[in-house]
Amino acid sequence: MGISVTNISKSYKNAKALQDISFEVKPNELFGIIGPDGAGKTTLFRILTTLLFPDQGTATVAGFDVVKDYKKIRNSVGYMPGKFSLYHDLTVEENLNFFATIFGTTIEENYNLIKDIYIQIEPFKDRRAGKLSGGMKQKLALSCALIHKPKVLFLDEPTTGVDPVSRKEFWEMLKRLQQKGITILVSTPYMDEAALCDRVALIQDGKILQIDTPEAIVKHYPTSLYNVRSTNMYQLITSLKTYEHHHSVYPFGEFVHYTDTRSDFNPEDLKVYLESKTLSDIQIERTEATIEDSFMELST
Template sequence: MGIHIENISKSYKDVNALKNISFDVKPNELFGLIGPDGAGKTTLFRILTTLLIANEGKASVAGMDVLLDYKEIRKHVGYMPGRFSLYQDLTVEENLKFFATIFGTTIEENYDLIKEIYVQIEPFKDRRAGKLSGGMKQKLALCCALIHKPKVLFLDEPTTGVDPVSRKEFWEMLKRLQEKNITILVSTPYMDEAALCDRIALIQDGKILQIDTPEAIVNQYPKTIYNVSANNMYQVIKSLKAYSHQHSVYPFGEFVHYTDTREDFNTLDLNHYLEAQNLTNITIEKTQATIEDSFMELAK
């Protein structure tokens, strides 16, 4: 009941949105597609949900071919597209009823699957979807994508524009859905969410950079990373970028993440260099690599 993707390519005129993509999502897996805007995530979702035809390659969802069995696939997948998926002028309850009806089911029939999520928006069941908060919209959209009890769930950037508390709750919900035998492919531009998936594919410019568990990807990071800070962070970045031994330099929260080209790198050398750049309150400390660091390194 997983997903199989083999040598899929897709172009829009002169834009190569997907370049020879291959990977498998195992049954019951919570698999993350992680990449920036324009990486090709939506294009892949649209191919897998049979809304778009690839130029090359083949793919199957829950054992069904996306071209040959497209009608059957549509009955068995749930798709929560990134932007538009709700009818803004229909109420919460009307949206859910609508999605249940087009799949030939009722809210009552599959209530168990959505109950945990729906109870949170039920107090607003008579409110129009357009008048809900971002987090509530997202919960309703998830209920609508689940109402026909899909085998595979596709979620395209479900947490974009949602507050951190709702984002956390959303991921907890996904973990619980996974326990109900649903395979989930979820995309996100947020690197911190990647750590919550069983496995992830890092994607950029239509190409897969790496596929593995989040832990394995982080463990394969090839360098030692340093958190660097000083009184003037803008100057820190500028100075580090001009430093002849720098391998990578990018802002990371309140610090700059720095890696050096030398095997025998000594933080004192860097400290002296930054002092010579008139910086004060300099700190340079080793830190752990994150998925974002791995992504930046692979995307270099």
């Protein structure tokens, strides 16, 4: 059971949150919606989980229409919103029992589905949810979203604000859930997480920039990319942006990523220019593009 989105648009007064969005998620696929804050990810998820109506367009989830069949969708999907939305005053076990009861099931009935996740928080089952760490809250929320054995799982920025170790563990859990036949749609502002998806849609300002596998998106990066470094990074960025042949300039870790408008670009020419700007210890070397570089190129 997959997801089909056709020409979905949504506005809030004069702000266009989504603009003619279309894509397909195959059954049992781990599909990522990748984009910065304000790109429209949460609005899209709220439409697909029947919490919002689109202004135009159609969408189906697990074969059900998001407007006509909203009750069937709510029984068929799991939804983990970006903000921790469980009951802070209930314990871990009470939260899980509560959500199981809502869907007419029990923890025991679907325990095999959540076992790998819940076993990590079971020692804290009598602790109030509001007192859990960020990573533990995340695991509890995922357990609650899975307790009724959904066909499709929606995860809206599930790793935001979570430590790197918990982020890694979380994605490993998603891969295991995928192996159990669940279709997963996940959104994230972290470009490095895109590589962990089967396919991704890059989204900016409510528009989809590109849809493909992470490998294909990187492979089709259209130009040569260079790492540039100097002792004065602020001055380096300023100087690169005033260079007449620059195409793109942005900080990337300890380097500045630079692309040139010329097909016959010679790094030595750039080095001479930067030295004329009194920069020293200049390093310029070719580098491979990442998903983040591809996103920056598509969004310019």
